[in-house]
Amino acid sequence: MSAWRLPPDGLPFPDPPLVGDPGILLRPWAIGDAPALATAWVDPEIARRLPVPDDPTVERAAHWIAGGAKRRRLGLALDLVVVDADDRVLGEVGLSSFDADRAAALIGWWTMASARGRGVASAAARLLTNWAHNGLGLCVLVAQIGPDNPASVQVAERAGFRELSGRTGAWVANIAERALPGGC
Numbered sequence: 001m002s003a004w005r006l007p008p009d010g011l012p013f014p015d016p017p018l019v020g021d022p023g024i025l026l027r028p029w030a031i032g033d034a035p036a037l038a039t040a041w042v043d044p045e046i047a048r049r050l051p052v053p054d055d056p057t058v059e060r061a062a063h064w065i066a067g068g069a070k071r072r073r074l075g076l077a078l079d080l081v082v083v084d085a086d087d088r089v090l091g092e093v094g095l096s097s098f099d100a101d102r103a104a105a106l107i108g109w110w111t112m113a114s115a116r117g118r119g120v121a122s123a124a125a126r127l128l129t130n131w132a133h134n135g136l137g138l139c140v141l142v143a144q145i146g147p148d149n150p151a152s153v154q155v156a157e158r159a160g161f162r163e164l165s166g167r168t169g170a171w172v173a174n175i176a177e178r179a180l181p182g183g184c
């Protein structure tokens with residue numbers, strides 16, 4: 001497996017933007033999305049399963065969104081908002097914890113309560129996983145899923161992940177067998 005290098009300008013956005021069924025588009029977060037993000041942060045399911053700020057206000061959400069450019073430049077994270085055809089926020093999918101030596105990263109996802117159960121997270125995870133491999137050149141993506149989160153397990157399986165044996169809560173999408181520029 002070859003090492004991976006952060007591009008000189010930092011983590012790029014998918015270009016063209018990723019689109020797929022059920023009518024979703026993955027785009028960069030915009031400041032105007034702050035109210036939707038603040039709403040997501042106070043959703044009980046999201047708040048108990050994912051790290052959210054202690055003060056989940058619209059101002060804090062705007063601050064987090066504004067920090068996205070720095071996180072990309074430093075290679076820390078690439079966060080994409082999932083929107084519908086009317087540009088309504090449905091959820092998020094993102095990459096973090098990049099490990100250049102292993103050409104690996106963590107992937108995470110959530111959807112707004114109102115958008116659940118119609119394939120949004122599965123589609124978004126599949127789109128970003130494929131692009132992370134084919135566009136960004138990563139070899140391995142890992143999703144950390146609590147054993148009490150069967151919906152997220154479904155999402156992972158539909159996006160092509162399989163459970164890592166001996167690692168409870170870790171799901172991996174690994175395309176070592178797929179020919180990539182530079183190889184995996």
Ligand SMILES: CC(C)(COP(=O)(O)OP(=O)(O)OC[C@H]1O[C@@H](n2cnc3c(N)ncnc32)[C@H](O)[C@@H]1OP(=O)(O)O)[C@@H](O)C(=O)NCCC(=O)NCCS
Binds near residue numbers: 045118119122123155
């Ligand atoms: C987990 C989560 C992302 C799923 O989002 P979603 O958009 O509803 O996901 P999808 O519709 O693509 O797929 C969910 C699948 O799980 C299934 N599912 C939902 N609840 C389930 C449960 N309790 N047991 C088993 N399967 C369940 C759904 O039926 C669906 O499968 P189906 O289409 O075959 O019926 C969403 O519930 C969420 O944001 N939860 C809170 C945050 C979170 O847990 N993030 C992931 C952290 S690892």
